[in-house]
Amino acid sequence: MSEKSTNLQYEIVPLPKEKWKGTVIPMRYTTGEYFDVTVGSRENGFQVSLEKKRFPEPVSHYPEEYDFPDKLYQDFWEKAYAWGVLGQGGEMIACIETCPEEWSNRLMVTELWVHEDYRRQGIAHALMAVAKEQARLERRRALILETQSCNVGAISFYLREGFTLIGFDSCCYNNRDLERKEVRLDLGILLDRKKKLMRDEVEIRPEREEDYHATEEMTMRAFWNKHHRGCDEHLLVHKLRRSEDYLPELSRILVKKGKVIGCIMYSRAWLKKGEEIKEILTFGPLCVDPDWHGTGAGKMLLEETMELAGKAGYSGIVIFGEPDYYPLRGFTTCDKFGITTSEGKNFDAFMGYELVPGGLSSFGGSFYEAPVFQDLPEAEVEEHTKKFPSLKKQSFPRQWD
Numbered sequence: 001m002s003e004k005s006t007n008l009q010y011e012i013v014p015l016p017k018e019k020w021k022g023t024v025i026p027m028r029y030t031t032g033e034y035f036d037v038t039v040g041s042r043e044n045g046f047q048v049s050l051e052k053k054r055f056p057e058p059v060s061h062y063p064e065e066y067d068f069p070d071k072l073y074q075d076f077w078e079k080a081y082a083w084g085v086l087g088q089g090g091e092m093i094a095c096i097e098t099c100p101e102e103w104s105n106r107l108m109v110t111e112l113w114v115h116e117d118y119r120r121q122g123i124a125h126a127l128m129a130v131a132k133e134q135a136r137l138e139r140r141r142a143l144i145l146e147t148q149s150c151n152v153g154a155i156s157f158y159l160r161e162g163f164t165l166i167g168f169d170s171c172c173y174n175n176r177d178l179e180r181k182e183v184r185l186d187l188g189i190l191l192d193r194k195k196k197l198m199r200d201e202v203e204i205r206p207e208r209e210e211d212y213h214a215t216e217e218m219t220m221r222a223f224w225n226k227h228h229r230g231c232d233e234h235l236l237v238h239k240l241r242r243s244e245d246y247l248p249e250l251s252r253i254l255v256k257k258g259k260v261i262g263c264i265m266y267s268r269a270w271l272k273k274g275e276e277i278k279e280i281l282t283f284g285p286l287c288v289d290p291d292w293h294g295t296g297a298g299k300m301l302l303e304e305t306m307e308l309a310g311k312a313g314y315s316g317i318v319i320f321g322e323p324d325y326y327p328l329r330g331f332t333t334c335d336k337f338g339i340t341t342s343e344g345k346n347f348d349a350f351m352g353y354e355l356v357p358g359g360l361s362s363f364g365g366s367f368y369e370a371p372v373f374q375d376l377p378e379a380e381v382e383e384h385t386k387k388f389p390s391l392k393k394q395s396f397p398r399q400w401d
Contacts, residue, residue: 010118012126014395015082015095021073025095025113030060034150037183039170050165052152055181059150070111072097077110081397083130085123093118096127098134101144106188107135109145128161134396135191136290137226142166144188148173150181163187194294202297203255204304206248207263212241214260215253217388222287228401229393232381233285236373240265245370250281250308254288254297262288264301266309267372269318271339273365280360281309281317282369302329306355315359316352318367323348338364 015023033054040047072082077099084095097111109131114123135143144166147154165187171177172184207215216234223231240246247266254262269282283305288297309317318334319326331351337360340346344366352360 009121010085010094010123012083012085012130012394015072015084015092017073017080017082020082020084020092023072023092025070025072025111026115027070027113028060028062028116029151029153030058031055031150031152032058033152034059034181035152035155035183035185036181037149037168037170037178037185039178048168050149050168050185059181061150061182070113072111074110079397080110081134082111083127083395085118085127094123094127096131098131100138100140104142105140106142106144107131107138107140109143112145124157125161130394132189133225133394135189136293137396138398139293140191141193142188142190144186147185147187149183149185155185155187158187162189164189192294194292197256197292197295197297197300199300201256202261202300204252204300205255207251207253211253211260212238213387215263218260218289219263219285219287220385220388220391221290223285224391225394225396225399228399229395230381230385230391232376233287234388235376235381235384237263237265237285238384239372239375240267240370243267243370243372245372247281250305250312251283252301252305254301256292260289261292262297262301264305266305267370269370270368271318271360271363271365272368273363276363276365278315278363278365281314282319283317284319284321284373286321298325299329306353310355315356316354318350318352318360320349321351323351326351329353334360334367337361340366342366342368 033052035050036053038049072095073080077097080097080099082095082097084092087093094114095111096109099108099110101108112124112127132143145158145163147158165185167186169184169186173182174180177183216237219237220231220234223233225231241248245268247268250266252264253260264283264286266281266283269280271278271280286298286301306317318339319331321331331353333346333348334340334350334352335346337352337354339352339360341350354360
C-alpha cells in the first residue's frame, strides 16, 4: 500500500485478540433513506427489486436494541484478525475485522466502524485498503461483507470502494425484515482474474546492469508485507549479484513492453552428510509484480530456468517457498528426500525437486544455502529501501512474525 494513497493522519495498528476480544463496537447511525427490497413471484420465476426511498421520519439504530451487539473476535469467527486506530488514551476510535471463508477462498469484512467524531477523515477508506491488501496477499477470489438495506450511508461508502450487490437475505435478523426495511445485503468485490500471458507476449532473458534498479523495485513490491512487515528481498537481490555463489547463467528476468515484471535468481546450495558435501541448487527470490499475479508469469520463469538447470547438469533444487504454490509445480516436502534444514527440521515450506531421478533422495543430509541469505541486517534493509517509492508497513495474519 502506498503511503500516498490516503491523507490519513492516524496510525492503523493491529488489535491483538488476547487484548481486544469481546470489545463491543458501538454501531449507531441515523438515516433518512433506505433501499426498499421487494420480492415477487412470477409464473416463470421471481422478480427482485431494490429501490432507494425516504423514511417519513429519520430512523436511528443503536447497539442497545440488539440482543447480540457487534464485538471483536466473536467465537464464530475463528480466524478473525483486526486492526484499528487508537486515541491518545489508547481507546479504540475505529476498527476493521476480517475473517477468511476458506471453503470459498473469499475474505469477509466482519466489522468496520469509525467513531462519529472521526468520520469523513479518510479513516474508513484506509482501513478498507488494509482489507483489500490482505485479500491480495492471500490471493482471495473475492472480498465480501454484510450490511443492512437501511444503512444507506454505509452502502454508499462501499459502492465508492468498489463493492457491488452479490445477494441478500430477507429474514436474517427477523422474520419481518422486509417490513422493517432492514434487510441483510451482501456486497462484494470480485477480485480480477487476470488473462494468462502467452509466451510470445513477454521476453525472458538474463538481467542486465540497466535492469538492476527496476528488478529490485519490482521485488520489493512483490514481497512487501507478505512474510513480515515490509520486506528484505529487494536487498537480497542487490547483494546476491555480488555473491560468488550467484548463478547468473541460470537466473532470468521476465519483461513485458520494456518493464520488468518478474525475476528468478539461482545460487549454489549444498547438502551435507557427515564429511560428505553435495552441491545442488536453490533459487530465491522468485517473484512477479503484484499487477501481474495470476497470469502465469511465475510458472514461465520456473519452467524455463529449471530446464536450463537440468541441461547444466544439476541434480536437484531445494527451496524455502509457498506451500500452496510450489507443489503445483512438482515440488515435494524435503522429508520425502531424507533432507532436513541445517537445524535438523522439516516443515511444509521446505521443499525440493529432483532434476534427475534420485538427484536428492540418493544423498539426503542437511541443507545449507549461501551465506548472503543471512546477511540482511535491518539497518541495511532500511537504508536500501529509501532508494524506492515509499510503501506502508503493516501487519497481516499470515506473516511469519
